[in-house]
C-alpha cells in the first residue's frame with residue numbers, strides 16, 4: 001500500500017510498522033507504571049516497579065535491533081540527522097513552517113536517542129540499587145550498599161530528566177501536529193501518514209524479521225548469561241549467622257529474638273550491661289550466659305553486615321542507644337503506619353518486627369515480605 005494512483009490529497013503511506021507501534025505504546029505503559037510505582041506507591045509495590053524496569057530493558061533492546069532490521073522508517077539510519085539538520089528543523093518550527101518528514105523529524109529523532117540513553121541509565125542504575133541496597137536481583141552479589149546508595153541518586157536524577165523529556169516530547173508532538181496538519185498520535189496507532197502533494201512516493205525497504213529474531217536471540221543469550229553469572233555470586237553483605245540457642249531462649253522470652261544486625265556492637269554491649277533495668281523489666285542473666293550472648297551479638301552486629309537495615313541502624317539515637325524503634329530511620333520508615341495498627345492484637349507493639357516483617361529473622365526486611373496483620 002504505497003498510495004500509488006490515489007488522488008493527490010488522499011495519498012497515504014505506511015510509516016510505522018506493527019512492531020514499532022507495539023514497542024512505542026508498550027514503552028509508554030512501562031514508563032508510566034515505573035513512574036507511578038516509583039514515586040507514589042508504598043515500598044511493597046517494588047516488585048511491580050522492578051518488572052516494569054526489566055520489561056523496559058527488553059523493549060529498548062528490541063528497539064535497537066529493530067532499528068537495524070525493521071522496515072524503512074524504523075531504521076536508525078533514516079533518522080540519524082546531523083546537528084545542522086536538527087538546528088534547521090528547530091528553526092523551521094520556531095518560524096512555524098517545519099518541512100515535512102515522512103518518518104521521524106529531527107526533533108523527534110533526537111528525543112528518541114535521548115530517551116533510549118536515559119532509559120538505559122535508569123534501568124542499569126535501578127539494577128544497582130536493587131542489588132546494592134536490597135540485595136536482590138542479578139547484581140545482589142556484585143553491588144555493595146555504598147554503590148547502591150550512589151546509584152539511587154543517579155536513578156532519581158535521570159528519572160527527573162526523563163520526566164522533563166517526556167513532557168517536551170508530548171508538547172513537541174502537539175506542536176508538530178498543529179503545524180503539520182497531521183495527527184501524529186493517530187499515525188503512531190494506525191501506522192499511516194499522509195504524503196504531502198507533490199512528494200514523490202517513496203519505495204520503503206521491508207523489515208527483516210528473521211534477522212531481527214536471530215540477533216535478539218543471540219543478544220539475549222549473551223546478556224542473559226552475563227547476568228546469570230553475576231546472579232550466582234552470593235548476595236554481598238550477608239554473613240552466615242551461626243545459630244545461638246542461648247540467645248534465642250534467654251532473649252526470646254518476652255519479645256522476638258532481634259537480628260544482631262539491627263544494632264551496632266557498642267549498643268549491644270551497653271544493653272547487655274544493664275539487663276537488671278531493661279525497659280522496666282529485670283532481664284538479668286548469669287555471668288557466663290551474659291558473656292556468651294554479648295560476644296555473639298557484638299560479633300554479628302550491624303558493622304558486620306552490608307544490608308540496608310544494618311547500614312541504617314548503625315545510626316542510633318544517642319538518647320536511647322539500644323532502642324531500634326527510636327532510631328531516626330525506624331521512625332521515618334514507619335511514620336505512615338497508623339499508631340492504632342501497632343495496637344492490633346496480631347501486631348503486639350512496635351517492637352514486634354516479625355508480626356509485620358515475615359523475613360525479620362533474616363535481618364533483610366525486604367519490602368515484598370511486609371504483611372501487616374489486619375486484626
Ligand code: HEC
Nearest residue numbers: 250251253254258279281282283322323324325326349351
Ligand atoms: C523480662 C522480659 C524481657 C527479657 C528477658 C528481655 N527483654 Fe528486651 N525488652 C523487654 C521489654 C518490655 C522491652 C520494651 C519493648 C517495647 O517497647 O515494646 C524490650 C526491648 C528490647 C529492645 C528494644 C526494641 C525496640 O523497641 O527497639 C531490645 C534491642 C531488646 N529488648 C533486647 C533484648 C535482649 C538482647 C535480651 C536478652 C539479653 C532481652 N531483650 C531480654 C523485655 C525483655
Ligand code: HEC
Nearest residue numbers: 042043309324333341347349350351352353356365367372
Ligand atoms: C505494624 C507493622 C510493622 C511493625 C511491627 C514493624 N514494621 Fe517495619 N515496616 C512496616 C511497613 C508497613 C514498612 C514500609 C514503609 C514504607 O516503606 O512505606 C516498614 C519498613 C521497614 C523497613 C524499611 C524496609 C525498606 O527496605 O525500606 C525496615 C528496615 C523496618 N521496617 C524494620 C523494622 C524493625 C526492625 C521492626 C521492629 C523493631 C519493625 N520494622 C516493625 C511495618 C512494620
